[in-house]
Amino acid sequence: MSNEPAPRISQNVSQRAGGLDISDLRIWFDTPAGPLRAVDNVSLSVRDGEIVALVGESGSGKSVTALAALKLISAPPGRFVSGSVTLNGQDILAMSEHDLESIRGTSAAMLFQNPRGSLDPSFTIAEAFLETLSLHRPEMKKAERLQYIEQGLRQVGFNDWQRIAASYPHQLSGGMCQRVSLAITFACHPTLLIADEPTTALDVGIQAKVLFLLRQLNQAHRLPILLITHDFGVVRAIAHRVVVMYAGHVQEEGAVEEVLASPKHPYTQALIRSVPDNVRDDESLYQIPGTPPNLVTPPSGCRFADRCAHVMDRCRKELPELESLSETRAVRCHLVGSGEGLA
Amino acid sequence: MTRPLLSVRDIHRSYTTTSGLIRRKVIASTKAVDGVSFELFPGETVGLVGGSGSGKSTLARIIARLIEPDQGEVWFDGELLTEVSPDRMRLFRRDIQVVFQDPLHSLNPRRTVGESIARPLLNFGMPKQAALAKAESLMELVGLDPMATSRYPHEFSGGQCQRIAIARALAPEPRLLILDEPVSALDVSVQAQILNLLRELQGKLNIAYLFVSHDLGIVRYMCDRTLVMYRGQILESGLSNDIHKLPAHPFTRNFLDTILTMDGDERWLDAAAAIEDVEEERSDGGGCVYQATCAHRLSRCRDETPLLKSIDGSRSVACHLYDEETGFRPSDLNAKYEGAIPCKSKS
Numbered sequence: 001m002s003n004e005p006a007p008r009i010s011q012n013v014s015q016r017a018g019g020l021d022i023s024d025l026r027i028w029f030d031t032p033a034g035p036l037r038a039v040d041n042v043s044l045s046v047r048d049g050e051i052v053a054l055v056g057e058s059g060s061g062k063s064v065t066a067l068a069a070l071k072l073i074s075a076p077p078g079r080f081v082s083g084s085v086t087l088n089g090q091d092i093l094a095m096s097e098h099d100l101e102s103i104r105g106t107s108a109a110m111l112f113q114n115p116r117g118s119l120d121p122s123f124t125i126a127e128a129f130l131e132t133l134s135l136h137r138p139e140m141k142k143a144e145r146l147q148y149i150e151q152g153l154r155q156v157g158f159n160d161w162q163r164i165a166a167s168y169p170h171q172l173s174g175g176m177c178q179r180v181s182l183a184i185t186f187a188c189h190p191t192l193l194i195a196d197e198p199t200t201a202l203d204v205g206i207q208a209k210v211l212f213l214l215r216q217l218n219q220a221h222r223l224p225i226l227l228i229t230h231d232f233g234v235v236r237a238i239a240h241r242v243v244v245m246y247a248g249h250v251q252e253e254g255a256v257e258e259v260l261a262s263p264k265h266p267y268t269q270a271l272i273r274s275v276p277d278n279v280r281d282d283e284s285l286y287q288i289p290g291t292p293p294n295l296v297t298p299p300s301g302c303r304f305a306d307r308c309a310h311v312m313d314r315c316r317k318e319l320p321e322l323e324s325l326s327e328t329r330a331v332r333c334h335l336v337g338s339g340e341g342l343a
Numbered sequence: 344m345t346r347p348l349l350s351v352r353d354i355h356r357s358y359t360t361t362s363g364l365i366r367r368k369v370i371a372s373t374k375a376v377d378g379v380s381f382e383l384f385p386g387e388t389v390g391l392v393g394g395s396g397s398g399k400s401t402l403a404r405i406i407a408r409l410i411e412p413d414q415g416e417v418w419f420d421g422e423l424l425t426e427v428s429p430d431r432m433r434l435f436r437r438d439i440q441v442v443f444q445d446p447l448h449s450l451n452p453r454r455t456v457g458e459s460i461a462r463p464l465l466n467f468g469m470p471k472q473a474a475l476a477k478a479e480s481l482m483e484l485v486g487l488d489p490m491a492t493s494r495y496p497h498e499f500s501g502g503q504c505q506r507i508a509i510a511r512a513l514a515p516e517p518r519l520l521i522l523d524e525p526v527s528a529l530d531v532s533v534q535a536q537i538l539n540l541l542r543e544l545q546g547k548l549n550i551a552y553l554f555v556s557h558d559l560g561i562v563r564y565m566c567d568r569t570l571v572m573y574r575g576q577i578l579e580s581g582l583s584n585d586i587h588k589l590p591a592h593p594f595t596r597n598f599l600d601t602i603l604t605m606d607g608d609e610r611w612l613d614a615a616a617a618i619e620d621v622e623e624e625r626s627d628g629g630g631c632v633y634q635a636t637c638a639h640r641l642s643r644c645r646d647e648t649p650l651l652k653s654i655d656g657s658r659s660v661a662c663h664l665y666d667e668e669t670g671f672r673p674s675d676l677n678a679k680y681e682g683a684i685p686c687k688s689k690s
Contacts, residue, residue, distance in 0.1 A: 173396065270532065284543075
């Protein structure tokens with residue numbers, strides 16, 4: 001791979017306009033039973049300096065949406081049916097695999113859920129670092145690279161960076177591996193960071209540490225972050241805007257304080273109510289009845305209708321539009337706008 | 344007072360790292376559980392909380408006798424479990440059942456869920472027809488369709504698999520259910536379903552739960568009493584609500600602060616900054632296990648290991664701050680958070 005002409009990173013960095021724009025994206029997966037509509041008419045954008053949280057339960061399409069930002073969906077079985085993905089002004093879906101290679105890691109980098117799985121067990125941290133740098137920053141001199149490793153590891157809070165650099169992933173804890181991944185990811189100066197459940201596998205203390213670092217990177221470098229999570233605590237802690245997905249559709253979006261203070265969609269309300277923090281110990285937790293719909297044969301109306309506490313006849317027949325309430329706020333629900341109050 | 348169902352006394356367990364292909368040499372040893380004692384009463388729920396590497400899962404496995412302790416005693420219903428014969432232990436296996444974190448991997452993919460649930464019953468000599476019939480009623484008990492017993496684990500969602508794992512654990516009618524992070528792998532909405540189910544089942548069946556978790560919010564909601572573990576030791580124990588409102592140990596205070604809340608409280612930021620690479624500093628010398636990062640460290644913390652002592656009523660703390668002459672109270676520790684409770688209850 002290193003024989004190929006190196007992409008000039010500096011050029012990409014200079015076109016720093018825009019961030020990420022996904023519009024009307026539809027991704028289907030072909031299954032024997034027919035196409036599964038994993039992502040259906042999803043639009044979202046991440047601007048410079050912004051942290052956008054994409055929230056939803058498993059199967060909601062949030063990870064597929066995020067992977068699509070770097071065209072990391074294998075096709076087949078995946079299929080981009082319609083829509084567009086624009087990253088720093090470039091049309092991602094139209095790019096060849098070869099061009100995509102030069103974008104991945106530099107224009108946008110990914111941080112995955114399982115930190116140990118994303119580090120090769122047979123390389124030390126320093127070797128993993130050097131490999132990434134030689135791929136994405138081939139112009140760098142050796143001394144400069146070493147300096148980069150030190151700087152990178154210090155930035156994520158390792159003061160004894162030499163020891164960490166000489167370690168193998170199995171010698172470090174999960175939290176430490178995640179911080180190392182973050183350091184390596186960030187060393188290539190990505191213009192967008194996509195973090196897919198970066199703290200789900202970690203315990204609370206280490207989670208706080210990793211989120212603290214993400215927020216620091218965001219504030220110090222105006223690094224835009226697309227954060228995939230299912231935890232509203234994480235959303236509240238570091239995100240500016242939140243997009244709630246359910247069954248392949250965006251159901252609600254808005255500024256974090258706004259959405260958490262007054263969620264408009266019954267699904268968002270239910271999600272927030274099912275967290276134990278908000279419940280006295282003598283009452284039972286709110287639970288959403290039923291299970292998500294089969295997306296091979298999705299219901300023709302609202303996809304949340306079968307589990308919704310406020311369902312009306314209309315919801316089963318007619319799919320509500322994602323309606324803008326203000327510049328930042330949008331909700332996909334027949335109740336909003338129809339004037340009926342929500343509990 | 345009733346007799347405790349489970350009594351754990353001074354349990355120790357280390358893991359060793361070895362090197363060398365032919366002559367194995369021990370190159371390092373980590374104390375996973377370091378002198379833990381506690382009691383659990385019939386029908387009670389006790390939470391065992393700690394971060395990763397605190398030894399909570401090792402302790403849970405020792406109690407279920409899935410691994411052996413290096414030292415210490417586990418008493419169950421008046422019998423010394425750590426020394427009973429294998430034959431007698433078989434009987435106790437009925438009484439102590441475990442539910443693990445990953446529901447899909449704890450079920451055999453090649454067995455129908457009915458067979459999985461019936462398995463422990465067949466093991467204890469129930470005829471096959473009766474066992475399968477009981478499996479159906481257990482499916483119903485945990486809120487699943489009894490007719491689905493002929494299906495395989497991959498046909499169910501994560502939450503449904505966890506219900507099946509619970510049904511299987513309940514099959515031999517245990518008196519103690521060890522729940523090792525039973526909801527950590529599940530989505531929030533499914534998590535709520537499983538927690539509600541567990542509380543409902545306890546009301547019906549009067550089983551004792553040992554609830555292992557890293558989430559103090561869930562433990563407060565689920566458990567009567569909480570034990571807080573750190574590096575193999577219990578640093579604090581008491582009623583869950585008391586600990587949550589007014590933690591006594593500096594570690595518990597920091598642990599609570601790192602919990603993310605939805606009210607916009609930014610206490611976690613300071614708490615995160617205070618976790619200065621604790622994971623790396625694993626000196627196994629004497630003294631308090633939390634001394635490296637403790638904001639309240641005293642000179643004696645370095646050499647003297649504090650013992651778990653009662654400070655008032657049900658609360659015990661292993662911390663030198665509470666040695667008699669200083670007159671330190673939990674409220675002193677929480678002075679800067681006057682009136683603020685990390686996870687507010689809706690009033």
